Amino acid sequence: MTKQVKSKALIALGFAASTFALATAAQATDPTDPLVVNGDLEIVTNTAAPAHMDMIDTIQSGWEFRSPETQDLQRDDFDNPGMIFVDDAREAWATAEGSEGKSCASCHGEPEEMAGVKAVYPKWNEDAGEVRTMEMQINACRTENMGAEALKYNAGDMTNMVALLSAVSRGLPVNVAIDGPAQATWEQGKELYYTRTGQLELSCANCHEDNYDNLIRADHLSQGQINAFPAYRLKNAKLNSVHDRFKGCVRDTRAETFAPGSPEFVALELYVASRGNGLSVEGPSVRN
Amino acid sequence: MASGVRPRVKVPKSASAGETITLKTLISHPMESGQRKDSSGNVIPRSIINRFTCEFNGQMVVDVTMEPAISTNPYFEFDATVPEAGEFKFTWYDDDGDVYEDTKAIAIG
Amino acid sequence: MEFTRRDTLALGLGAAALTVLPFRVAASADDKIAEFTGGADMKSEGITLTAPEIAENGNTVPITVDAPGAASIMVLATGNPTPGVATFNFGALAGSQSATTRIRLAGTQDVVAIAKFEDGSFARAASTVKVTIGGCGG
Numbered sequence: 001m002t003k004q005v006k007s008k009a010l011i012a013l014g015f016a017a018s019t020f021a022l023a024t025a026a027q028a029t030d031p032t033d034p035l036v037v038n039g040d041l042e043i044v045t046n047t048a049a050p051a052h053m054d055m056i057d058t059i060q061s062g063w064e065f066r067s068p069e070t071q072d073l074q075r076d077d078f079d080n081p082g083m084i085f086v087d088d089a090r091e092a093w094a095t096a097e098g099s100e101g102k103s104c105a106s107c108h109g110e111p112e113e114m115a116g117v118k119a120v121y122p123k124w125n126e127d128a129g130e131v132r133t134m135e136m137q138i139n140a141c142r143t144e145n146m147g148a149e150a151l152k153y154n155a156g157d158m159t160n161m162v163a164l165l166s167a168v169s170r171g172l173p174v175n176v177a178i179d180g181p182a183q184a185t186w187e188q189g190k191e192l193y194y195t196r197t198g199q200l201e202l203s204c205a206n207c208h209e210d211n212y213d214n215l216i217r218a219d220h221l222s223q224g225q226i227n228a229f230p231a232y233r234l235k236n237a238k239l240n241s242v243h244d245r246f247k248g249c250v251r252d253t254r255a256e257t258f259a260p261g262s263p264e265f266v267a268l269e270l271y272v273a274s275r276g277n278g279l280s281v282e283g284p285s286v287r288n
Numbered sequence: 289m290a291s292g293v294r295p296r297v298k299v300p301k302s303a304s305a306g307e308t309i310t311l312k313t314l315i316s317h318p319m320e321s322g323q324r325k326d327s328s329g330n331v332i333p334r335s336i337i338n339r340f341t342c343e344f345n346g347q348m349v350v351d352v353t354m355e356p357a358i359s360t361n362p363y364f365e366f367d368a369t370v371p372e373a374g375e376f377k378f379t380w381y382d383d384d385g386d387v388y389e390d391t392k393a394i395a396i397g
Numbered sequence: 398m399e400f401t402r403r404d405t406l407a408l409g410l411g412a413a414a415l416t417v418l419p420f421r422v423a424a425s426a427d428d429k430i431a432e433f434t435g436g437a438d439m440k441s442e443g444i445t446l447t448a449p450e451i452a453e454n455g456n457t458v459p460i461t462v463d464a465p466g467a468a469s470i471m472v473l474a475t476g477n478p479t480p481g482v483a484t485f486n487f488g489a490l491a492g493s494q495s496a497t498t499r500i501r502l503a504g505t506q507d508v509v510a511i512a513k514f515e516d517g518s519f520a521r522a523a524s525t526v527k528v529t530i531g532g533c534g535g
Contacts, residue, residue, distance in 0.1 A: 355481035
């Protein structure tokens with residue numbers, strides 16, 4: 001890790017956003033027992049950063065930044081309240097909807113047969129000529145194949161379904177493609193990641209690249225990885241989607257935010273997902 | 289609030305006679321505390337599960353009185369002694385009069 | 398609406414009552430303890446309360462109480478608007494007199510657990526939990 005660069009950026013950030021009262025003392029991430037779910041599902045929560053990242057050597061899941069009590073909630077699916085919503089999605093998966101009388105299961109079988117899908121999303125869709133998130137693909141299935149209405153992008157039902165698709169991919173490495181037809185979207189996302197927004201003039205990078213592992217007030221700043229989304233937050237006791245998290249962060253820079261499902265957030269999701277290439281798919285996770 | 293309430297219990301499939309086992313329960317419920325206000329400033333009325341019981345073959349294991357300080361999606365973990373084969377019965381009592389039940393059989397062996 | 402002097406006085410009294418409210422709340426934790434113990438002395442041994450020193454969010458704080466031989470254990474959050482949390486009554490088939498749950502804490506405060514034993518004695522344990530606020534609230 002390039003400490004010198006980090007502390008310089010910290011000083012700059014201190015001027016930019018003194019109201020955030022960032023603690024300057026770096027808090028070392030405690031070595032913890034590795035994350036193993038249900039006694040047998042090993043989750044990679046840190047690994048070498050992908051080649052496209054210049055400033056960070058080791059990427060870490062947000063799990064490593066949480067307290068031992070919060071971490072423990074993810075070691076057993078029964079203890080993980082996010083799994084309640086996965087169960088709801090399992091029911092929805094097998095329920096026929098729309099004019100074609102089909103359910104997700106009609107074409108895809110058991111949810112477990114979708115293992116690996118979440119790991120490569122967002123993903124270029126050749127027919128549509130666009131990068132699609134999991135949510136966009138679910139709605140494409142609903143409207144084109146089931147004759148059902150699209151779900152609101154960040155509605156509970158939608159986030160629950162994304163959590164089910166994540167749950168069946170847990171332990172597999174995140175591996176989103178950033179080259180070929182997806183490259184332009186990825187570049188747009190990268191641009192957004194490094195662009196300062198709002199009255200506080202903060203970019204994603206100011207907190208999650210320059211200052212991860214520091215305290216922002218009482219909170220331990222993570223690298224902003226999204227491998228573990230959707231996340232059950234203790235704060236609101238429900239699953240939270242990636243775009244809702246983006247929205248909350250951008251709002252906190254005191255900026256007008258992009259909307260969940262907007263092309264900007266889709267691009268940002270692809271870029272941020274690519275910063276986690278190599279970490280395990282981990283959602284639904286438990287966060288503060 | 290009876291919609292979307294889903295009890296979950298975790299009980300080993302079998303135990304030896306007289307063994308002490310650990311049980312876990314989780315039920316999806318908002319546990320509205322009666323302390324919150326809606327966007328127009330009106331107090332949202334309290335609506336919680338106020339009691340949880342676990343019995344085995346009609347004998348009490350634990351009987352919990354619950355108040356609004358129990359978190360959303362109430363979770364309990366406790367131990368039970370299993371004298372013989374039989375059935376655990378779990379019951380949650382809602383403020384609104386609804387009662388949610390789940391049962392789990394356990395074998396000796 | 399016109400305010401008469403009497404109305405204004407009433408408002409002032411109401412405001413005064415509001416400002417003393419925290420004291421009344423603190424008293425009601427004591428009331429609950431008195432109700433549970435009948436004012437009996439409480440030992441400090443025989444009961445364990447496990448709670449995090451720092452809770453990342455007050456909405457979901459894991460706690461465990463353990464009092465071998467207890468008939469029941471009452472848990473109070475002394476700094477909450479209403480201090481009651483739960484009372485565990487252990488039956489004949491309880492495998493231990495211990496239980497784990499997740500509770501809400503309105504802020505940094507003492508969590509108190511009191512065990513009532515079959516012989517009519519009581520024991521008390523307390524633990525201070527610091528409740529942190531998030532960095533951004535996002």
